[in-house]
Amino acid sequence: xxxxxxxxxxxxxxxxxxxxxxxxxxxxxxxxxxxxxxxxxxxxxxxxxxxxxxxxxxxxxxxxxxxxxxxxxxxxxxxxxxxxxxxxxxxxxxxxxxxxxxxxxxxxxxxxxxxxxxxxxxxxxxxxxxxxxxxxxxxxxxxxxxxxxxxxxxxxxxxxxxxxxxxxxxxxxxxxxxxxxxxxxxxxxxxxxxxxxxxxxxxxxxxxxxxxxxxxxxxxxxxxxxxxxxxxxxxxxxxxxxxxx
Amino acid sequence: xxxxxxxxxxxxxxxxxxxxxxxxxxxxxxxxxxxxxxxxxxxxxxxxxxxxxxxxxxxxxxxxxxxxxxxxxxxxxxxxxxxxxxxxxxxxxxxxxxxxxxxxxxxxxxxxxxxxxxxxxxxxxxxxxxxxxxxxxxxxxxxxxxxxxxxxxxxxxxxxxxxxxxxxxxxxxxxxxxxxxxxxxxxxxxxxxxxxxxxxxxxxxxxxxxxxxxxxxxxxxxxxxxxxxxxxxxxxx
Ligand SMILES: Nc1ncnc2c1ncn2[C@@H]1O[C@H](COP(=O)(O)OP(=O)(O)O)[C@@H](O)[C@H]1O
Ligand SMILES: [Mg+2]
Numbered sequence: 059x060x061x062x063x064x065x066x067x068x069x070x071x072x073x074x075x076x077x078x079x080x081x082x083x084x085x086x087x088x089x090x091x092x093x094x095x096x097x098x099x100x101x102x103x104x105x106x107x108x109x110x111x112x113x114x115x116x117x118x119x120x121x122x123x124x125x126x127x128x129x130x131x132x133x134x135x136x137x138x139x140x141x142x143x144x145x146x147x148x149x150x151x152x153x154x155x156x157x158x159x160x161x162x163x164x165x166x167x168x169x170x171x172x173x174x175x176x177x178x179x180x181x182x183x184x185x186x187x188x189x190x191x192x193x194x195x196x197x198x199x200x201x202x203x204x205x206x207x208x209x210x211x212x213x214x215x216x217x218x219x220x221x222x223x224x225x226x227x228x229x230x231x232x233x234x235x236x237x238x239x240x241x242x243x244x245x246x247x248x249x250x251x252x253x254x255x256x257x258x259x260x261x262x263x264x265x266x267x268x269x270x271x272x273x274x275x276x277x278x279x280x281x282x283x284x285x286x287x288x289x290x291x292x293x294x295x296x297x298x299x300x301x302x303x
Numbered sequence: 304x305x306x307x308x309x310x311x312x313x314x315x316x317x318x319x320x321x322x323x324x325x326x327x328x329x330x331x332x333x334x335x336x337x338x339x340x341x342x343x344x345x346x347x348x349x350x351x352x353x354x355x356x357x358x359x360x361x362x363x364x365x366x367x368x369x370x371x372x373x374x375x376x377x378x379x380x381x382x383x384x385x386x387x388x389x390x391x392x393x394x395x396x397x398x399x400x401x402x403x404x405x406x407x408x409x410x411x412x413x414x415x416x417x418x419x420x421x422x423x424x425x426x427x428x429x430x431x432x433x434x435x436x437x438x439x440x441x442x443x444x445x446x447x448x449x450x451x452x453x454x455x456x457x458x459x460x461x462x463x464x465x466x467x468x469x470x471x472x473x474x475x476x477x478x479x480x481x482x483x484x485x486x487x488x489x490x491x492x493x494x495x496x497x498x499x500x501x502x503x504x505x506x507x508x509x510x511x512x513x514x515x516x517x518x519x520x521x522x523x524x525x526x527x528x529x530x531x532x533x534x535x536x537x538x539x540x
Contacts, residue, residue, distance in 0.1 A: 063372045064403055072402050080390030139386035147375045147403045149352045302353035
């Protein structure tokens, strides 16, 4: 009999399994893959055989669905009250939460690699079908920045889900933030400054373009602090203290 | 052994538990009896480390729950049979538990059989289970790690008469093999036939404890229960 605490890799396997073990989670994961492939193929057909553009289109899908998946992962125990059994088997709630946060982050990196992998044959096929030469140029820095952006948006989903403990609220905030910031950005120079420093979507643009300056890095750090680090820290405190019933 | 020591829990406007102390010895079934809202679930949630007491403490095998390295091996808990993801199959619920405890998958099959869920039922989503089936699943989940203490909150709710009969036999066998069993109910008849000891609470206060024979002396167990809970209600009215 093993009475030492549950090894972290075991918690990781359990929480990863929960991403695929209900009808709902299977549907989301399936939709994610289907939409990513659809976006890559569709963009390839419409805009021609440019690897960078074709692969990048999947990012739009990832930027929306991976944060949603992340939110559902960290709020699931509260929405379905399964926290009652999960935190009874592992009372160290921080370990459970860490095991929940890792899979969506890893999935974000994997999703970008997957989009690239799908984009290569699509680019080649479109080039052959349209009889034009394919453009294979991809700036490594931009590719890394694109992947990092996907990871950051997923992390934002994790943080908002953890602090709000409520999937609909976190999803609404995550998805409507683009709209809200584009309004704020039009409210004079103060609004513009606020957007530059506090909107994660705006702050990650230089990352995707692969042309970060020192000022860009500072703006990215501040917006990541506001939307990832602080909510996650507050969320962990809430998770530790919350009475489960 | 399970111990509650001078446990109190205050929610903003109610004293859910007021200085409650009792012990569940190894090798016995202790019935935790009290009307709705008496504080039974609160006490059990505090024991499982899910809720913080205002004062006092609860321990399992001499240690606070949070101090147990892998609690599933020491104490099995069923706190709310309905608290399950509706889209997950019963077998999957047990599989996740077995993974956390590092148990082989064969233990999942054993437990399904033990609680009387067929292979087909195990593959169905819990959302389609009756309350009785959820109770069986929850009891099975609590038993996965062959724990030495068992804490079941209203497990007889929704069980049919055969189910209650089955559960009594199961708990008797477990207690006879040395397990400390704490079983809550708001219905006397669900606990009186299996409990070696009964702890009665009402309005957060301990009303009486002892063997069914001791508590029923003179006026009968049911009358004792009714009189004590009525007196507790009056004192707070
Ligand atoms: N989370 C909570 N917030 C406020 N009051 C609560 C909470 N949980 C329980 N209570 C109150 O505490 C008392 C005891 O409840 P409970 O432990 O559920 O009783 P029982 O399980 O014996 O029916 C009740 O008055 C209930 O309303
Ligand atoms: Mg209750």
